[in-house]
Amino acid sequence: MFRTPLFVAATALAASTLFTACETKPATASEAASPTAEALAADSAGTPVTSGTAATAEAEANATPAPDPSSIPAGSIADAATITARPQVPILCYHQIRNWRPKDSKNAKDYIVPEQAFRDQIKMLADSGYHTVLPDQLYAYLTTGAKLPSKPIMLTFDDTDLDQFTVARPTLDKYGFKAVYFIMTVSLGRPNYMSKAQVKQLSDEGNVIGSHTWDHHNVKKYQGQDWVTQIEKPTKTLEEITGKKIKYFAFPFGLWNQQAIPELKKRGFVGAYILAEKRDPIDPLFTIRRIIASGYWSPRTLHNSIVQSF
Numbered sequence: 322m323f324r325t326p327l328f329v330a331a332t333a334l335a336a337s338t339l340f341t342a343c344e345t346k347p348a349t350a351s352e353a354a355s356p357t358a359e360a361l362a363a364d365s366a367g368t369p370v371t372s373g374t375a376a377t378a379e380a381e382a383n384a385t386p387a388p389d390p391s392s393i394p395a396g397s398i399a400d401a402a403t404i405t406a407r408p409q410v411p412i413l414c415y416h417q418i419r420n421w422r423p424k425d426s427k428n429a430k431d432y433i434v435p436e437q438a439f440r441d442q443i444k445m446l447a448d449s450g451y452h453t454v455l456p457d458q459l460y461a462y463l464t465t466g467a468k469l470p471s472k473p474i475m476l477t478f479d480d481t482d483l484d485q486f487t488v489a490r491p492t493l494d495k496y497g498f499k500a501v502y503f504i505m506t507v508s509l510g511r512p513n514y515m516s517k518a519q520v521k522q523l524s525d526e527g528n529v530i531g532s533h534t535w536d537h538h539n540v541k542k543y544q545g546q547d548w549v550t551q552i553e554k555p556t557k558t559l560e561e562i563t564g565k566k567i568k569y570f571a572f573p574f575g576l577w578n579q580q581a582i583p584e585l586k587k588r589g590f591v592g593a594y595i596l597a598e599k600r601d602p603i604d605p606l607f608t609i610r611r612i613i614a615s616g617y618w619s620p621r622t623l624h625n626s627i628v629q630s631f
């Protein structure tokens with residue numbers, strides 16, 4: 322099941338805010354669902370992906386560098402209906418990548434993917450022929466119809482957890498995969514969270530750093546100065562760390578409202594990511610859907626979820 326997420330790391334929000342809206346059609350796949358040939362092959366193969374395959378995948382993914390969104394003329398940008406009508410690129414959202422502990426709650430385990438389960442999920446993606454894409458590529462695809470690599474997928478990591486650097490990064494490197502890291506800046510340098518140097522390294526290595534607020538407060542409740550504290554200052558911090566413009570935002574808990582979108586645009590963002598609920602028909606670029614890759618999911622379940630949810 323796609324459980325209603327109730328867990329969030331390192332935040333002290335009131336319990337009433339700790340929910341994420343599920344979409345009406347659950348983004349689920351059961352183990353009993355008939356698997357695709359691809360998923361079966363991935364599950365049964367166990368064949369190591371050769372460096373040659375990884376290199377080819379990387380070459381293909383990097384073949385067409387995406388333009389910076391600011392370089393795309395406004396007149397070339399498709400209208401919202403056209404953007405919404407394009408096939409969605411599957412986007413996965415990860416949080417902690419670590420083995421379960423006895424005190425982890427049932428709900429928390431959706432957000433905590435055990436190390437081997439993570440490696441198995443990523444291997445399945447590589448074996449199934451997926452190529453990771455980054456937000457500028459997705460932006461060019463959505464706005465202008467620019468070509469993407471075959472079987473595109475985006476991998477995103479929220480909340481700054483250290484294991485994203487120590488566990489996920491080496492796994493992605495093995496397959497030439499790049500990812501997006503949505504950072505909440507309050508955690509930088511704290512125990513079990515990434516340091517500024519690690520965030521810079523991820524950026525330098527070709528991954529994308531996005532903003533995920535200062536301390537994970539619900540965007541729907543912002544007033545006045547909150548926009549400075551939660552959005553402006555943290556984004557500036559990330560720009561200082563990476564030396565790059567921060568263009569993309571992920572809503573904490575996936576919670577958004579229409580009032581937030583002009584506020585983000587005003588502050589230079591060109592896209593924002595939610596979770597599995599429906600996109601906004603008016604501003605699909607600011608409500609880009611992701612599904613949480615659950616810690617309970619086998620590679621086959623993940624594959625089925627990708628196919629069914631996007």
Ligand SMILES: [Zn+2]
Nearest residue numbers: 479480573574
């Ligand atoms: Zn988060």
